[in-house]
Amino acid sequence: MSVRVRYAPSPTGSPHVGNIRTALFNHLFSRHHGGVNIVRIEDTDRSRYVEGCEEEIIESLQYVGVEWQEGPDVGGPSAPYRQSERKGTGLYQPIIDRLLSSGAAYWAFDTTEELSEMRDYQQINKQPIGYYGGVWRDAPSSKVEEARAAGLPGVIRLKIPRDETIVVDDAIRGRVEIASNGVDDPVLIKADGMPTYHFAAMVDDQLMGITHVFRGEEWISSAPKHVVLIKALGWEPPVFVHVPVIKGKDGSKLSKRHGDTACLDFRRAGFLTEALANFIALIGWSPGGDRELMTMDEMAGAFDIKGIQPSPGIFDIEKLSWMNGNYIRQKPIDELAPMVRDYSFCSENQAYWETKNPAVASAMRLLVGTWQKDPDLVKSAIGLEQERVTSLAEFGTACEFFFVDEVTFDPKAVEKWKGQEHVPKMLDAFLEFFSGKSSVSTSECESLLRQFQEANGFDKLGPIVHPVRVALSGKTVGPGLFEMMSVLGPERIVRRLERAKEVLA
RNA sequence: GCUCCUGUCGUCUAGCGGUUUAGGACAUCGCCCUCUCACGGCGAAGAUCGCGGGUUCGAAUCCCGUCAGGAGUACCA
Numbered sequence: 001m002s003v004r005v006r007y008a009p010s011p012t013g014s015p016h017v018g019n020i021r022t023a024l025f026n027h028l029f030s031r032h033h034g035g036v037n038i039v040r041i042e043d044t045d046r047s048r049y050v051e052g053c054e055e056e057i058i059e060s061l062q063y064v065g066v067e068w069q070e071g072p073d074v075g076g077p078s079a080p081y082r083q084s085e086r087k088g089t090g091l092y093q094p095i096i097d098r099l100l101s102s103g104a105a106y107w108a109f110d111t112t113e114e115l116s117e118m119r120d121y122q123q124i125n126k127q128p129i130g131y132y133g134g135v136w137r138d139a140p141s142s143k144v145e146e147a148r149a150a151g152l153p154g155v156i157r158l159k160i161p162r163d164e165t166i167v168v169d170d171a172i173r174g175r176v177e178i179a180s181n182g183v184d185d186p187v188l189i190k191a192d193g194m195p196t197y198h199f200a201a202m203v204d205d206q207l208m209g210i211t212h213v214f215r216g217e218e219w220i221s222s223a224p225k226h227v228v229l230i231k232a233l234g235w236e237p238p239v240f241v242h243v244p245v246i247k248g249k250d251g252s253k254l255s256k257r258h259g260d261t262a263c264l265d266f267r268r269a270g271f272l273t274e275a276l277a278n279f280i281a282l283i284g285w286s287p288g289g290d291r292e293l294m295t296m297d298e299m300a301g302a303f304d305i306k307g308i309q310p311s312p313g314i315f316d317i318e319k320l321s322w323m324n325g326n327y328i329r330q331k332p333i334d335e336l337a338p339m340v341r342d343y344s345f346c347s348e349n350q351a352y353w354e355t356k357n358p359a360v361a362s363a364m365r366l367l368v369g370t371w372q373k374d375p376d377l378v379k380s381a382i383g384l385e386q387e388r389v390t391s392l393a394e395f396g397t398a399c400e401f402f403f404v405d406e407v408t409f410d411p412k413a414v415e416k417w418k419g420q421e422h423v424p425k426m427l428d429a430f431l432e433f434f435s436g437k438s439s440v441s442t443s444e445c446e447s448l449l450r451q452f453q454e455a456n457g458f459d460k461l462g463p464i465v466h467p468v469r470v471a472l473s474g475k476t477v478g479p480g481l482f483e484m485m486s487v488l489g490p491e492r493i494v495r496r497l498e499r500a501k502e503v504l505a
Numbered sequence: 506g507c508u509c510c511u512g513u514c515g516u517c518u519a520g521c522g523g524u525u526u527a528g529g530a531c532a533u534c535g536c537c538c539u540c541u542c543a544c545g546g547c548g549a550a551g552a553u554c555g556c557g558g559g560u561u562c563g564a565a566u567c568c569c570g571u572c573a574g575g576a577g578u579a580c581c582a
Contacts, residue, residue: 010582045581112580119578128507129578155580173510182508182578190580197582221509221577244511244575251574279517282530286518290529309511309518312575316516319531329544388543449540465540477542 003035004209007061007068008201010042011053014262015060017315018216018246018254021280025214025243025308027066028281031300038208039071041082042201044194060263064277065296070208078208083200092195095203095233096156096188104232105188108136109147109154130184131157137185156189158198158229166224171212171241171305178224186225198222202229205238212239212305217312241305244284244312254315266320268352270343270392275324283313293326325390336386337379343392344368353393363396370403377402380487384479402488407474407496409503416476417467418504422456426464427471427504431497437490445482471500 007023009015015023030037039061043049058073070076080086099105108131110118115131122129136144137159147154164180188199195203205213220242230237248258260266266276278294286309287294287302294302328336343349344364353361371378381399389398401407417423433448434440453464465481472493478484485493 008582012582042582048581108580110580115580123506126506130507153580157580170510176509178509184578187580192580194580196580201582216576216582217510218576219582224509242510247575249516253575282517284517289519292517292530311511313518314516316531319517322531325544385543387545461540463540469541475541479542481540 003030003033003211004038005030005035005212005214006038006040006205006208006210007066007214008040008042008204009057010045010048010197011057012045012048012050013053014056014264016254016261017263017266017276017280018261020060020064020066020263021246021283022214022216022243023061023066024064024277024281025241025285025303027068028300028303029212029214029305031067032303035211036070037066037068038076038078038210039068039073039081040204040208041072042197043082043084044087044196044200046084046192046194056264063263063267063273064280065273083195083204086200086204087194091207092189092200092203096195096199099158099188099232100156102232103159105156105158106137106139107144107148107154108134108157108185109152110134110136128182128184132184153191155187155191157185158188158225158232160185160225160228166227168220168223168227168240169237170220170223171239172308172310173220173242176220176223180224180228183224183228186222188229198225198229202226206230206233206235210238212241214241214243217242217244241308244309246280246283247312247314249314249316251314258315259317265352268349269356270349270394271320271324272327272392275320275327278327279320279323283315284309293323321390328389328392329387331386333379333383333386337382340382340392340395341368341371341378344396349393360393360397363400364393366403367396367399377487384483384487388479401473401475401478406499407472409470409474410476413470413474413476414503417470420463420467422458422463423467423504424501426452426456426467427497427501430468431494431501434490434493434497440486440490440493442482442486445485449482467504471504472496 005026007026009019009023026037029035039057041054041057054072061068068074070078070081072081075081080089086092096105100107110131114134118131118134119129121127137157160183161180166178166180166183168176168178170176186198187196189195204210223240223242226240227237246254248254250258254261260269263276274295277296278292278299281294281299282292285303286307287299287304288307291298291302331339344367350361350364353364367378378399381402382395385395385398389395429452430448449461449464449468453461458464466476469478469481469484470476472481472484472488488496
């Protein structure tokens, strides 16, 4: 039997990384088995529908590199792929009729007040809270007909059997047994006629031939309801794979107060597709052994449900950053440079940093502005910063000193070299060397500084290099000085040296 | 309250009854490389495998209990 899996988000907000991780597992699993991955939009709750959300879902999926063969955007043999549209085709009706006539489901006309009173009572009496039948589960058909004729708003509920053990087979945890008496009767069809998740998802999974259902762990407690439903319909349940949740640093479920959680925020923050995908796949999944840095192909090749951890994992942004830096370093410069340019140019990314850290946003704009005038300068600068940066966003601030007209001096750096005897003399000598030149090579710069070192009796290069670095970049840290000088070029060097003479005098 | 799930270094994890003085990675610290930072290399520290009982010649690995954390408990998904 060929594998068919589905990612079934509801369009209620921008997808969370945990959610997208489930989508990634679907992708990896279907690729591993040469199966089909389906995207299905679960939009049965009209009150929670968020406009534009479907686009964000698609974008998030594309960002992490998830591919699908059937979905609302590409169509497919099981179309439509939005539950609201599926409902419109009337495909749920015959199934619900079957359930009703076999007695597996029943109409219930409780009002919201009655339901909340019931829960209060259960709460006070320390009983399990939920709907276990009320007056409708076994009501005579005449009473139901009466209520329907009177036009009372009613729902259709699934009749969970009494005194039985419901078995849920979970591919990660194994066999889970639940006493049916603790499972309440779920609503299948709401008063507005829309199906609930419990009903629509199970029916659609069946109709779409889904073989494995990957979903969040939070679904495990409603899984018994799903197996009862499926059995009542005479179907074979799919393999359930309840993937563990992702938690924040403090151990609670990942949420807004942990910082970024929406998948697309990570793109805005400057994380590479490869890094995010690799990182989230490894929260909760391990290929076994010591493998960590993996391409999508490698992950798909190694993917196995047995490698999925049953325990929840914590999202560690530090490790993500390390991975991101790793992938950035691997990029050939011809690929990296345009990537940094596009990233920095994107107004959505700039807006993101504008609220998070305006200095980063302005550095990004400066990078783009400079690119338009002198792309080679920017490319070279990116090349020099490539190995000391951990996100696309950092290139702006890291390269900033290359692009500014006037460097910002780090007071501590100035403090250290200001007034040192050899400094003014050295600056003058170099000024003279660079004046009128049109370009310099790295090796020319190196020999210039080394000659000065020897001529002036310094046994180390430090006292020469450090003040010059401060003079040219304003900072104490950065790329190799000679490479930096070559990239800056004589013209900028001269201008900066002149200004530094005053500052460091 | 009720039900279910989970529990190996701070974090992600390897481990599937003996090859384990529990391995790797991130983070931390130190050394080396070196013009600084970073990269890279080497090394240190860090888990008596939640705890308590069993089973066994032998348990992180199997069983029971216990505690802790999490999830669900909607006409939301």
